[in-house]
Amino acid sequence: QNQNSDRQKPITVEADGVTYKDITQTSLFTGKVILTQGSMMIQADQMETVTDPEGYQFATASMTNKSGMVKFSQKREGSNEIIKAQANKLIYDGKQNIIVLSDRAQMQRFSPNGKLIDQINGDELVYNQLTEVFESHTLAGVPGRTRVVITPASKTN
Amino acid sequence: MDKQPLKTTFSRWRYWTRFHLPNLIYLLILIVVAAGSYWWIKKDSETEKPAKEHHPELADAFTSGMQINRTGKNGAVEYVVTAKEVVHFGDKNAELKEVTVAATPIGQPTSTARADTATWSDETHVIDLKGHVVMNRLATPETAPLELTTEAMTIGLYSNIASSDDAFVLTRGQHDSVKGRRFSYDYASRDLMMGGNTGERISAVLQNIKNDPTK
Numbered sequence: 001q002n003q004n005s006d007r008q009k010p011i012t013v014e015a016d017g018v019t020y021k022d023i024t025q026t027s028l029f030t031g032k033v034i035l036t037q038g039s040m041m042i043q044a045d046q047m048e049t050v051t052d053p054e055g056y057q058f059a060t061a062s063m064t065n066k067s068g069m070v071k072f073s074q075k076r077e078g079s080n081e082i083i084k085a086q087a088n089k090l091i092y093d094g095k096q097n098i099i100v101l102s103d104r105a106q107m108q109r110f111s112p113n114g115k116l117i118d119q120i121n122g123d124e125l126v127y128n129q130l131t132e133v134f135e136s137h138t139l140a141g142v143p144g145r146t147r148v149v150i151t152p153a154s155k156t157n
Numbered sequence: 158m159d160k161q162p163l164k165t166t167f168s169r170w171r172y173w174t175r176f177h178l179p180n181l182i183y184l185l186i187l188i189v190v191a192a193g194s195y196w197w198i199k200k201d202s203e204t205e206k207p208a209k210e211h212h213p214e215l216a217d218a219f220t221s222g223m224q225i226n227r228t229g230k231n232g233a234v235e236y237v238v239t240a241k242e243v244v245h246f247g248d249k250n251a252e253l254k255e256v257t258v259a260a261t262p263i264g265q266p267t268s269t270a271r272a273d274t275a276t277w278s279d280e281t282h283v284i285d286l287k288g289h290v291v292m293n294r295l296a297t298p299e300t301a302p303l304e305l306t307t308e309a310m311t312i313g314l315y316s317n318i319a320s321s322d323d324a325f326v327l328t329r330g331q332h333d334s335v336k337g338r339r340f341s342y343d344y345a346s347r348d349l350m351m352g353g354n355t356g357e358r359i360s361a362v363l364q365n366i367k368n369d370p371t372k
Contacts, residue, residue, distance in 0.1 A: 010332065016352060017351060017359060018337075018350075018361065019348060051363070
């Protein structure tokens with residue numbers, strides 16, 4: 001595994017304030033919250049982090065004002081492509097190294113020079129940081145479909 | 158037969174006794190009551206000891222190697238305060254040196270705060286700690302130990318809140334830490350509020366154990 005990969009790096013969180021509940025080991029960060037881990041960045045209005053008994057970190061990011069979206073971005077290892085995603089809610093699972101985006105979720109992949117390669121929309125998108133694979137799920141009872149836009153590689157690439 | 162009209166003569170004496178004498182009697186009664194009560198108070202105050210001269214700036218007691226166990230409403234020990242030196246002043250404040258304040262809330266791990274100096278106010282039941290303030294919460298089976306360092310912190314013995322407006326560093330276990338300004342820690346609920354309206358950001362570092370190189 002690439003030693004310099006994002007997952008080897010500590011998670012840093014910046015915010016205006018935080019309430020830490022020592023008994024449940026949960027922290028609620030509020031006010032322009034920015035979580036970074038290597039090249040991965042999550043931005044939201046508030047974020048609750050939990051440490052499970054084994055020491056794995058979990059984070060749930062959401063927006064307090066309905067107009068904004070939780071934003072996620074990360075550089076893909078080895079290819080320098082950029083993954084950008086957004087949704088109303090984002091869950092980071094440090095144990096399985098997956099990111100779950102739900103409620104108006106959208107993922108975009110950009111080439112190193114910033115060109116949009118493909119885009120996927122869905123009710124729920126699950127991004128596996130280990131395999132770098134995105135899955136799109138439709139939620140039961142939620143009218144919606146998955147829409148994928150794949151840009152054909154141009155001759156110059 | 159015509160009635161002879163009543164011949165009235167105006168008697169100054171009768172007028173005075175009718176209209177002025179009662180007022181004079183009232184006045185005399187009041188004077189007697191006033192004099193009596195004055196005498197009564199004067200008698201009492203003479204027997205009182207002279208009040209102690211009040212010099213808040215002067216130390217009126219001192220000790221060394223002090224330990225005070227402070228109990229809560231239920232009688233259980235809530236705080237254990239120790240100090241190497243204590244000087245008490247007439248304005249109800251005590252100045253402590255090399256201080257520890259151990260909070261022992263029921264059902265919760267002990268949290269001990271240490272500092273170079275402290276001021277303990279009898280009036281507000283608050284201990285103001287200053288200089289290398291370090292507060293440790295012992296580890297529990299579920300949680301790693303907690304340590305909080307700052308330069309000044311206030312402990313409310315009645316409110317059970319330790320708070321500060323200073324910069325602080327919080328560490329949990331070996332890796333996780335939070336830096337910022339201003340915090341408020343509730344000994345009973347163990348909730349710790351940090352930052353907020355200070356114009357400075359809170360910065361936290363969390364280690365995901367999966368990526369812990371030492372594991």
